[in-house]
Amino acid sequence: MLKKDNKTDVIVVGAGPAGIACAITLARAGKDVVLIERGTFAGSKNVFGGAIYTQPTKELFPNFETEAPLERRSIAHNYMILGEDDSTTISYRKQGNGSYSVIRAKFDRWMADEAKKAGVTVVEQTVVRELLKNGTSVVGVRTELEEYYADIVVLADGVNSLLAKQTGLRKDIEAKDVALSVKEVIKLDKEVINNRFNVKDDEGVIGQIFGGPMLGILGLGFIYTNKDSVTIGLGVTLEDLVKNNYRPFELLEQLKKHPSIAPLIDGGTLKEYSAHLIPEGGYKRIPKLCDNGVMIAGDAGMLVNNLHWEGTNLAMISGKLAGETAIEAINNNNFSKKFLSQYEKSLRNSFVIKDMKTYKDLMDIMHQRQNAFLNYYLKKINSFFEMFTTVNSVPKRENYWTFIKTIFTDRKISELFKDLWAIIKLLWSILV
Ligand SMILES: Cc1cc2nc3c(=O)[nH]c(=O)nc-3n(C[C@H](O)[C@H](O)[C@H](O)COP(=O)(O)OP(=O)(O)OC[C@H]3O[C@@H](n4cnc5c(N)ncnc54)[C@H](O)[C@@H]3O)c2cc1C
Known part of the structure; x- marks a missing residue:
């Protein structure tokens, strides 16, 4: 809860996986935390392929497999190499529960509800416009309507973080370091999906697509099965889109018409179309992630492992680590850059930075x-x-x-x- 003078322990901006993970970590430790989200509800603005990963999600939500709104349990990873009119597919199949397809509008909303139950004050439909500073320290945020103050502000506002730029920690992203992704959700009967993707019940398939309309450009496609829909999309670096004068939705149309893809979505009806950016710069483009009174988590800190299609897990774990550092900072009443740099240290010791470093080149x-x-x-x-x-x-x-x-x-x-x-x-x- 906000204290009398509109001051709380921590303000988290952005109710995606990073922000919610951070906020719930703090609330469970008894800290006052306000989570501000611009969408009408958490997840309403969020776009991904996609699958969330079981192990990191369980670290935050131990019962999510029985309680969260999940679509399908991934049992196959198909790597499809498309030529102009042919294709080769390598499929790895194993029963298991390493990841689940989800619809973010439902899943993020569920995570935010869990955060509310843990004591987080979630403020929706509110855009944070500006950071408030006292000298070199971030001391709060200004929304359209009012100012909120906090000992620490955590920026988890996604890839296009305008707030991270205001801290001076992040510069504008270069066109080669970001992909524009477009995707469609296509409604199909559950049984049709099961037959076409050779699965049953709640089993699902993750398809990663190379080539086809993206031959020669830095782009990849994807196809995921949901309960009664299929998500198909692609992401291409902004640099290649501009250089080749490609329109992403035209590339997606071509992908949907490819003879190896068209039969998978034939007869389906378009349910949703969306576009979003994905950080693609990797390890070398990760900015400094803390300063006096402020930390950056998830996509806002460019924490995406693009080879493995991992983003939500890096977001959740970076959010959790930022939360843990904030707890220590509050307990020690020290919100300096030096103290908060424990967060960067924890990230470096975790798989998050280690994996990003592995693929640095x-x-x-x-x-x-x-x-x-x-x-x-x-x-x-x-x-x-x-x-x-x-x-x-x-x-x-x-x-x-x-x-x-x-x-x-x-x-x-x-x-x-x-x-x-x-x-x-x-x-x-x-x-x-
Ligand atoms: C097409 C696509 C497919 C993907 N597939 C996968 C996948 O299969 N698996 C996977 O793990 N990852 C995938 N990713 C990556 C993954 O979606 C991201 O890494 C992850 O969502 C990052 O979480 P986040 O919390 O940092 O940011 P986001 O999920 O982007 O959340 C940021 C939140 O901040 C809010 N916000 C932004 N600015 C403000 C503001 N000024 N004030 C208030 N609120 C604000 C937004 O509305 C949003 O809710 C995919 C991404 C895309 C685009």
Whole structure:
């Protein structure tokens, strides 16, 4: 609850996974916390693919598997490599409960209700416009209607955090460091989904799509099964969209028409269309995440592991760690940058920064070699399987040699060496 003079222990801006995780951690420790959300309710403005991950979600909501509004339990990960009119799919399948597809408007709302039950004051339909400062310290926020004061403000306002920029900790995101994602939710009967995706009951499938309309550009597609709908979308870096003059919804239309995708959504009706940004800069673009009286969590701090499609888990755990640091700060009555830097230390010791560091060179290498890895080799994988599956009375050995020769005629040897070097560099940076 707010104290008499509109001052509370902590203000958290943004009721996404990061903000809710932070707020609930504080409230469970008996601290006063106000969570401010601009949407009509938590989740109303939130867009993702997508799946939430069981282990980190359980850390915050131990009973979520029986209590939260979940769509399907992911039992298969399909990696689909689309050529112009063909495709190769690698599917990993195992019964388990490592992740669940959810609809954020329902799931975030449920998380916010849990936060309210824990004692968080949730203020909805309120946009935080500005940070209030006393000298170099953040001491509160200004909304459209009033000013709220706090010992600590946690910014969990998502990828486009205008407030993080006001702290001076974050600069404008460069076009190469952010992807614009568009997606559609397409309604289909539950049984139709089960048949098309080869699942039963509440089982679900996560599909990651390479190539197709995104051949040669830094972009990926996705398809997720919900209870009675399928989410399909793609994300492409702003830089590539602008450079190629592509419109994301046109790319999505092309993806939906691809012969390997169209049958999955055939006959469905469009339920929802949305667009959102995804931080893509990786480890090298993570800003400083604290200053006097302020911490930054989740997408606002660019904490997304794009190779593994992990964002909500990094948001939840960074929010939780920011909450834990805030508890210590309140107990010690010390809200200085130095004290709050414990949060950055905890993040560095956790999988959040460790994983981001593991892939620190990934985006640079992909930018440099995108025509190789997101175009040439994707097509080559499909043409290998075309060769392998074609029955044409040509002796198989001849077919193999014809295929091998094309590698050296299609692509300069110097480029092949550069590709190999890039792979070695990438593997080295990941493994060592
Ligand atoms: C298309 C797409 C697919 C994705 N798929 C996955 C996936 O499958 N799995 C996964 O783990 N991650 C996925 N992600 C990433 C994931 O959605 C994000 O990493 C995660 O939502 C970040 O959580 P957050 O709390 O930091 O930010 P957000 O979820 O963006 O929440 C920020 C909140 O702050 C509010 N807000 C913003 N500004 C203000 C303001 N000034 N005042 C008040 N409130 C404000 C917003 O309304 C919002 O509720 C995907 C993202 C996209 C776009």
